[in-house]
Every structure is written in structure tokens, then in C-alpha cells.
Amino acid sequence: xxxxxxxxxxxxxxxxxxxxxxxxxxxxxxxxxxxxxxxxxxxxxxxxxxxxxxxxxxxxxxxxxxxxxxxxxxxxxxxxxxxxxxxxxxxxxxxxxxxxxxxxxxxxxxxxxxxxxxxxxxxxxxxxxxxxxxxxxxxxxxxxxxxxxxxxxxxxxxxxxxxxxxxxxxxxxxxxxxxxxxxxxxxxxxxxxxxxxxxxxxxxxxxxxxxxxxxxxxxxxxxxxxxxxxxxxxxxxxxxxxxxxxxxxxxxxxxxxxxxxxxxxxxxxxxxxxxxxxxxxxxxxxxxxxxxxxxxxxxxxxxxxxxxxxxxxxxxxxxxxxxxxxxxxxxxxxxxxxxxxxxxxxxxxxxxxxxxxxxxxxxxxxxxxxxxxxxxxxxxxxxxxxxxxxxxxxxxxxxxxxxxxxxxxxxxxxxxxxxxxxxxxxxxxxxxxxxxxx
Amino acid sequence: xxxxxxxxxxxxxxxxxxxxxxxxxxxxxxxxxxxxxxxxxxxxxxxxxxxxxxxxxxxxxxxxxxxxxxxxxxxxxxxxxxxxxxxxxxxxxxxxxxxxxxxxxxxxxxxxxxxxxxxxxxxxxxxxxxxxxxxxxxxxxxxxxxxxxxxxxxxxxxxxxxxxxxxxxxxxxxxxxxxxxxxxxxxxxxxxxxxxxxxxxxxxxxxxxxxxxxxxxxxxxxxxxxxxxxxxxxxxxxxxxxxxxxxxxxxxxxxxxxxxxxxxxxxxxxxxxxxxxxxxxxxxxxxxxxxxxxxxxxxxxxxxxxxxxxxxxxxxxxxxxxxxxxxxxxxxxxxxxxxxxxxxxxxxxxxxxxxxxxxxxxxxxxxxxxxxxxxxxxxxxxxxxxxxxxxxxxxxxxxxxxxxxxxxxxxxxxxxxxxxxxxxxxxxxxxxxxxxxx
Numbered sequence: 001x002x003x004x005x006x007x008x009x010x011x012x013x014x015x016x017x018x019x020x021x022x023x024x025x026x027x028x029x030x031x032x033x034x035x036x037x038x039x040x041x042x043x044x045x046x047x048x049x050x051x052x053x054x055x056x057x058x059x060x061x062x063x064x065x066x067x068x069x070x071x072x073x074x075x076x077x078x079x080x081x082x083x084x085x086x087x088x089x090x091x092x093x094x095x096x097x098x099x100x101x102x103x104x105x106x107x108x109x110x111x112x113x114x115x116x117x118x119x120x121x122x123x124x125x126x127x128x129x130x131x132x133x134x135x136x137x138x139x140x141x142x143x144x145x146x147x148x149x150x151x152x153x154x155x156x157x158x159x160x161x162x163x164x165x166x167x168x169x170x171x172x173x174x175x176x177x178x179x180x181x182x183x184x185x186x187x188x189x190x191x192x193x194x195x196x197x198x199x200x201x202x203x204x205x206x207x208x209x210x211x212x213x214x215x216x217x218x219x220x221x222x223x224x225x226x227x228x229x230x231x232x233x234x235x236x237x238x239x240x241x242x243x244x245x246x247x248x249x250x251x252x253x254x255x256x257x258x259x260x261x262x263x264x265x266x267x268x269x270x271x272x273x274x275x276x277x278x279x280x281x282x283x284x285x286x287x288x289x290x291x292x293x294x295x296x297x298x299x300x301x302x303x304x305x306x307x308x309x310x311x312x313x314x315x316x317x318x319x320x321x322x323x324x325x326x327x328x329x330x331x332x333x334x335x336x337x338x339x340x341x342x343x344x345x346x347x348x349x350x351x352x353x354x355x356x357x358x359x360x361x362x363x364x365x366x367x368x369x370x371x372x373x374x375x376x377x378x379x380x381x382x383x384x385x386x387x388x389x390x391x392x393x394x395x396x397x398x399x400x401x402x403x404x405x406x407x408x409x410x411x412x413x414x415x416x417x418x419x420x421x422x423x424x425x426x427x428x429x430x431x432x433x434x435x436x437x438x
Numbered sequence: 439x440x441x442x443x444x445x446x447x448x449x450x451x452x453x454x455x456x457x458x459x460x461x462x463x464x465x466x467x468x469x470x471x472x473x474x475x476x477x478x479x480x481x482x483x484x485x486x487x488x489x490x491x492x493x494x495x496x497x498x499x500x501x502x503x504x505x506x507x508x509x510x511x512x513x514x515x516x517x518x519x520x521x522x523x524x525x526x527x528x529x530x531x532x533x534x535x536x537x538x539x540x541x542x543x544x545x546x547x548x549x550x551x552x553x554x555x556x557x558x559x560x561x562x563x564x565x566x567x568x569x570x571x572x573x574x575x576x577x578x579x580x581x582x583x584x585x586x587x588x589x590x591x592x593x594x595x596x597x598x599x600x601x602x603x604x605x606x607x608x609x610x611x612x613x614x615x616x617x618x619x620x621x622x623x624x625x626x627x628x629x630x631x632x633x634x635x636x637x638x639x640x641x642x643x644x645x646x647x648x649x650x651x652x653x654x655x656x657x658x659x660x661x662x663x664x665x666x667x668x669x670x671x672x673x674x675x676x677x678x679x680x681x682x683x684x685x686x687x688x689x690x691x692x693x694x695x696x697x698x699x700x701x702x703x704x705x706x707x708x709x710x711x712x713x714x715x716x717x718x719x720x721x722x723x724x725x726x727x728x729x730x731x732x733x734x735x736x737x738x739x740x741x742x743x744x745x746x747x748x749x750x751x752x753x754x755x756x757x758x759x760x761x762x763x764x765x766x767x768x769x770x771x772x773x774x775x776x777x778x779x780x781x782x783x784x785x786x787x788x789x790x791x792x793x794x795x796x797x798x799x800x801x802x803x804x805x806x807x808x809x810x811x812x813x814x815x816x817x818x819x820x821x822x823x824x825x826x827x828x829x830x831x832x833x834x835x836x837x838x839x840x841x842x843x844x845x846x847x848x849x850x851x852x853x854x855x856x857x858x859x860x861x862x863x864x865x866x867x868x869x870x871x872x873x874x875x876x
Binding site: 218219220221222225237239241251252253254255256257258259260263265266268269270271272273276279280285286287288289290291292293294295297298299300301302303304310312314380381382383405407408 | 656657658659660663675677679689690691692693694695696697698701703704706707708709710711714717718723724725726727728729730731732733735736737738739740741742748750752818819820821843845846
């Protein structure tokens with residue numbers, strides 16, 4: 001089936017009205033387009049100096065370093081012949097007009113803000129890659145039929161803030177919550193040139209874009225370990241965050257017999273093992289993690305009376321998430337009985353899976369083939385602005401390898417050739433999608 | 439066998455040269471002695487106001503509240519006709535001479551310092567109980583053959599400091615370590631009237647006492663739950679403290695497949711379950727506790743790369759402790775392999791069990807019978823100054839119930855009638871031991 005889809009996509013590419021005078025394009029049997037990878041890597045190297053501290057990249061949203069990074073990025077837009085504007089949510093947007101005034105825009109982009117003590121590739125690669133694609137198209141005189149929108153979303157690491165506000169998905173978001181930089185989201189957006197009182201005006205409606213494509217580093221080790229160059233993202237996993245409180249009875253570790261304990265640490269341990277067993281006991285690629293464990297008291301010679309822990313579980317299939325939750329609830333009840341403790345489980349966050357568009361996955365797989373790049377289909381375990389855009393348009397993502405699977409850390413690194421491959425992939429995917437029938 | 443021991447002890451008691459003009463003593467078929475329980479409870483009620491804060495009793499050793507508590511206690515000594523002195527280690531000692539100038543002293547006592555946010559009974563009951571016994575003996579004109587020493591050990595909660603220094607067991611103790619009150623032990627001892635440069639002079643040598651008897655609250659819930667009035671302590675458990683470090687690999691909770699994880703929290707959970715299973719899987723009353731668990735990082739969406747945890751295990755039998763340690767080492771190796779993590783295990787503290795003297799346990803059980811108090815033999819899971827004294831003399835301890843098994847907490851409570859019972863028990867045990875052949 002994939003093979004047939006591939007041919008179909010390739011045929012669509014062959015029909016693309018590429019306007020390159022040289023006739024170069026991602027057309028079957030002809031050399032694909034190439035972006036300027038060296039230029040892109042030069043930008044990334046320069047950008048690495050903005051917000052770099054002894055403990056990593058610190059360009060948290062709305063900080064001075066973020067403002068400096070945005071100024072750098074606006075210059076890149078302008079140097080690419082684009083006229084950037086800031087929307088009400090603080091996102092940077094520029095538009096390259098296409099040949100068909102009635103066509104919906106193809107939207108590409110990513111973010112440039114970082115986590116605390118993060119790296120230089122998570123976000124900037126896709127943002128600068130998108131600018132590079134717009135610049136290459138113009139330099140190579142490839143005129144698309146569709147307009148091309150190049151977007152740098154604001155405050156992605158704070159919870160997809162810019163992209164959610166752009167699609168009216170701010171229901172669970174408080175503009176008064178405090179961002180990593182210490183200001184409220186409301187203040188931060190004003191700081192970067194947005195205006196939350198005007199959010200309504202710039203809302204993106206369902207069906208208002210041809211598609212959205214985001215280039216990003218993998219943030220995991222699948223590609224690196226497999227020695228593959230490109231990940232064709234099948235979707236962004238849905239997730240459930242649980243806060244679990246286990247209450248037992250604090251007591252003296254020396255004088256309380258084993259059969260009279262209500263040991264919250266023991267109950268938490270059994271539950272942690274159960275979470276792992278549940279995720280591994282089902283077919284599929286679902287993951288489940290107990291990441292945070294806080295006993296009270298947390299001391300050597302006292303049986304802890306309470307443990308607070310978190311569970312994070314994710315999958316592309318919502319039914320799997322529901323089944324996991326049911327299993328964990330049942331396990332908690334059994335462990336509570338066995339250990340004479342009480343469990344309370346609260347779902348603190350849930351997001352539904354955002355699936356990539358099947359036809360666009362085929363386009364991206366075809367582009368990889370045309371570029372001679374090995375690829376595999378894979379889920380994204382991490383969240384991305386593409387989740388937001390998937391709510392209003394067909395979505396696709398292109399992954400390139402993270403060395404050692406490391407991300408959100410100073411050691412985060414993607415090789416220059418993989419960065420260049422990513423830009424080539426995005427360029428050819430845009431051209432191919434431009435040719436797809438609506 | 440116990441029955442025969444009982445008769446034997448009672449016979450010994452019957453032979454005691456009690457000098458009471460009224461002929462009242464813990465003699466078979468005659469009424470046992472009674473201490474003044476109301477007076478003792480009055481002292482405890484007054485003492486509750488010294489160092490009482492919003493979060494509990496805070497009479498940590500060498501603090502102003504401890505000094506106030508010691509001043510109060512010195513007054514109790516004097517009111518009991520005793521002349522207290524401070525030894526080089528800061529312990530308060532007074533001696534009631536016996537009829538035989540050559541006889542070794544019977545030593546009784548406890549401590550009055552508290553933990554942070556502790557209660558009013560752990561220590562003071564045994565200390566004031568001992569003073570009350572000396573006072574009752576005089577009031578009731580019971581003259582012992584042996585001298586009676588009434589001791590209040592300094593800084594018990596800081597690691598049996600006063601009693602260890604008194605028996606030359608300071609090998610592992612640094613006088614420069616910081617006590618809870620913020621001063622060094624050296625400074626603290628000077629503050630309470632001791633002088634560490636003179637420690638040698640006051641050392642208690644092996645065989646220098648007839649015996650040591652300590653009255654104490656149980657600090658566990660065995661007596662309270664069983665509805666028993668007295669615990670005849672079989673010994674103070676030995677313990678091993680382990681620091682365990684588990685190293686895995688920190689990684690993204692969303693993008694790392696289950697089969698490629700090196701999850702230190704999961705390994706810690708499996709080990710915690712193994713610790714519990716090991717302790718419960720052997721016959722006996724041994725206990726084992728994972729009390730402290732610290733993942734790094736300790737956050738929702740990251741697989742922890744490291745966990746530090748502690749294991750505390752205790753038993754009266756050193757062979758059981760050794761067997762448990764071997765089991766835990768083997769389990770750690772198996773779990774390390776199963777989870778692709780590394781364990782390192784360090785023994786940070788070990789103390790050997792201190793067994794009570796068999797003949798003295800019989801004396802105490804007999805005293806309980808004579809007083810009409812239900813009793814059971816039981817280990818002490820908590821440490822006591824009696825451990826130190828067991829190194830140089832036959833040792834025994836008398837437990838009375840802690841309501842709800844609570845100790846080292848503001849809710850620590852022992853009923854007035856149990857406090858009074860404790861003093862009666864100590865009084866009759868002293869009289870009975872006084873009559874035992876050497």
C-alpha cells in the first residue's frame with residue numbers, strides 16, 4: 001500500500017508546475033531541489049551565541065535573550081526578501097505570494113524559544129530551515145502556485161502558546177500564568193510585539209491553510225540509533241499526565257513490624273513497576289513514565305506516610321491511552337489494598353494525538369527517496385506546534401537525527417549535514433505539496 | 439522455661455534484704471513497692487512547657503531549651519535528696535549509697551534532650567522515673583545493698599553521644615560534628631558543663647556496674663495495639679544503613695521507547711519491592727525500609743538518569759542482617775541487568791545488636807506479674823543509651839506503651855497511668871536486681 005501511495009505522490013510531483021528556469025525540481029527522474037545548507041548552518045552557528053550560558057542555551061520565551069533571538073530572526077526574514085509582521089499572539093509571520101491568488105497558503109515554520117538550559121537545535125532548525133526554503137525558492141526562481149507562509153511561533157516551550165492562541169485553542173491556557181522568564185504570558189506577548197486584545201482578529205480558521213509542515217530535530221534516539229537520515233512523522237502522540245498521591249502512615253522504621261506498615265514508598269514502588277508492566281504488556285509503541293517521586297517525609301529512618309508521583313503516558317492511539325488509564329486505576333486499587341494505603345489519581349493534562357496527513361507523509365517519504373536519504377515512519381513522542389496546526393489543516397513533520405537522542409539539554413546536537421538535509425527535505429516537500437490537488 | 443525462670447527470680451526477690459521498716463517490697467506473696475506516680479506525672483506536665491513550640495517539643499541537645507530542661511532536672515535531683523554532678527561528657531549523675539561499700543552500682547536513667555519537633559515522653563519518662571525511684575526508695579526507707587546511680591545522658595538524640603563517650607565508644611564519633619542546635623559536640627558538651635579534655639578520667643570500664651536498667655516509652659505500636667502495659671525488652675536491634683545509587687540514562691519520557699530505557703526510577707522501584715520481599719520472606723521480626731528516594735532529575739516528563747535511595751534494616755540477630763545484605767546485593771545485581779542500570783551500595787552505618795541480660799529480663803517480667811501488669815517480651819527497634827551501657831554491664835529495658843505507636847512527633851503520648859506503671863516497674867526491678875547474686 002505504501003508503495004502505491006509513493007507512486008501516486010511521485011506522479012503528483014511530476015505534474016508540479018515548477019517555474020524554475022533551469023527546470024530543476026523534485027520531479028521524478030530529475031534532480032531534486034537543494035537549499036543552501038551551508039548558509040543555514042552558518043545561521044545556526046551565529047544563533048548559538050545568543051542566550052548561551054555556562055549551563056546551556058537560555059532563550060526562554062519573552063526573556064531578553066528571546067528578544068535578541070527574535071531580532072536576529074527578523075533580520076534573516078528580511079535578508080530572505082520577506083516582510084515579517086508580528087501577529088496578535090506574538091508569532092512572526094511572512095508571506096511569499098504564489099501564482100494563484102485564490103490558493104490557500106502552505107504554512108511552514110517552528111519556534112526559536114528554548115527551555116531552561118536547553119540546546120540550539122530544538123526549534124531554530126525548523127524556523128531557519130523555513131526561512132532558508134523561502135529564500136532558496138526565490139533565488140532559484142521557483143514560484144509556487146500557493147502562497148508560502150513562514151511562521152516562527154512564540155513561546156512553544158511554554159506550552160505551544162503562540163500556535164494555540166493562533167487557532168483559538170486557548171481554552172485551558174491562562175494568559176496570567178507565569179512563563180519561564182518570570183512575566184505573565186499576557187505581558188510576554190506584549191513584550192514581543194503582540195497584543196492579546198486583538199487575538200480574535202488573527203485567528204486561523206479550520207480549512208484556512210493548504211497544509212502545515214514543520215522541520216524539527218527528533219529529540220529522541222530512534223534515527224540516530226538506526227543510522228537513518230529522515231523521520232517521516234506519523235503524528236504527535238496524545239498524552240495523559242497523572243498526579244498520583246499515595247497516603248499511608250508515617251512511622252518509625254525500626255519499631256514498626258513489616259506486617260503492620262502502611263508504607264507509601266513501597267506502594268509507590270509497586271505502582272511504578274505496574275505502570276511499566278502495563279505499557280510494556282500491550283502491543284504498540286506506547287510509553288509510560290513515572291518521572292517524579294516525592295516521599296514525605298523523605299528520610300532514612302522513617303516509613304514515609306505519603307508519596308506524590310507523576311505518570312506521563314503517550315501514544316498515537318487514543319484507545320490505547322484510555323486502556324492504559326483503566327489498567328493503572330485497577331492496579332492502583334489492588335496495590336492500595338495490598339499495602340494498606342490510599343491512592344488518589346488526578347488527570348492534570350491530556351492532549352489527544354495529532355495525526356499527520358497520510359498523503360503528506362507519502363510526499364515526505366518520496367522527497368527523502370528523491371534526495372537519496374534513508375527514512376522511516378515514526379511517531380513524535382514530544383509535543384510540537386504542529387499539534388495546534390493539525391487542528392485546522394493537514395499536517396506533516398520532518399525529523400532529522402539528534403545525536404545520542406539528546407534534547408532539552410546543552411549537549412543537544414544535530415550534525416550540519418543533517419541540518420542541510422532537513423532544509424532540502426522541507427524545500428522539496430513544499431514544492432511537491434504545492435502540486436497536490438486540493 | 440519462662441515459668442521456671444519466673445519462680446527463680448521471685449525466689450531471689452524473696453531473699454532480698456529489704457530494709458523497709460514496713461517490710462514492704464516486691465517479695466513473693468507480698469505487695470510490691472509503689473512509686474509516686476502522681477508526682478512523676480506532675481514533673482512531666484511541668485516539663486512539657488520547656489521547649490514547647492508550635493511544631494512540637496524542641497529541646498535539642500545543647501540548645502537554650504536543653505539547658506533549661508537540665509536546670510529543671512537538676513532541681514528534681516536535689517529535691518530527691520541527690521547531689522548531682524556533671525561528668526566530662528556532660529551527663530548528669532548522682533549516687534545513692536548502698537549498704538555494701540564494695541558493691542558495684544546499679545545504674546538507671548535515660549535522657550531529656552529531644553529531636554526537632556519531637557514529643558515530651560521519649561527520654562524524660564525514664565529520666566524522671568529514675569529520679570522518682572531514688573526518691574521513693576528514700577521516702578520508703580528502702581536501703582539497697584548496691585549503690586544506685588541515677589544518670590541523665592547528654593545528647594542521646596544526636597547519636598547516644600553522652601553514653602558513648604562515657605564508655606569509650608567514641609571511635610566513630612567526631613567531637614567536631616555539628617549537633618542539631620548548631621554547635622559542635624565539643625562546644626555543646628562545654629555548654630552543659632562537661633569538658634572533653636577530661637573524658638579519660640570518667641570512663642566507665644567493663645564490669646564497673648552491677649547492671650543498667652532504662653525505662654522508656656516504646657516508640658512503636660506493639661504494646662498499644664496488643665493492649666499490654668509493659669514490654670520486657672529482649673535487646674536493641676542491630677542496624678545497617680545503606681546508601682544506594684542507581685545510575686541509568688536521563689531521557690525524554692515521550693520519545694524514548696520502553697525497550698531502550700535505562701530508567702533509574704523503575705530500577706529503584708523494583709529494588710524497593712525487593713527490599714520489602716527480602717525482609718518479609720525470612721522468618722523472624724527483622725524490618726527493612728526504603729525511607730528516602732531522590733530521583734534526578736525529579737520531573738514529570740523526563741526518565742530519571744539517577745536515583746539515590748536509602749535502606750535501613752534491623753534485627754536482633756546479626757546473622758539475619760548479614761543474610762539480608764547478601765540478598766539485597768544479589769537482587770540489586772539482577773535488577774541492574776534487567777533495567778540496564780548500575781547500582782552502587784555503600785554501608786554508611788552499622789551497629790550490632792545489644793541484647794538484654796536474660797536474668798534481668800526475668801526480673802522485669804516478674805516485677806510486671808507482681809504489679810499485676812500484662813507484659814510481653816519484645817525487641818526495641820529504636821536505639822537507646824542502653825546500647826552503650828550493654829557494652830560494659832548487664833542491661834535491661836522496660837517499655838510502656840506509646841499511644842498509636844507515635845514517637846519523635848508532637849503527638850507522642852503515653853498515658854499517665856502507664857508513666858506511673860513504668861516508675862513502679864523500675865522501682866521493683868531495682869529492688870529485685872539488688873537482691874540478685876553477682
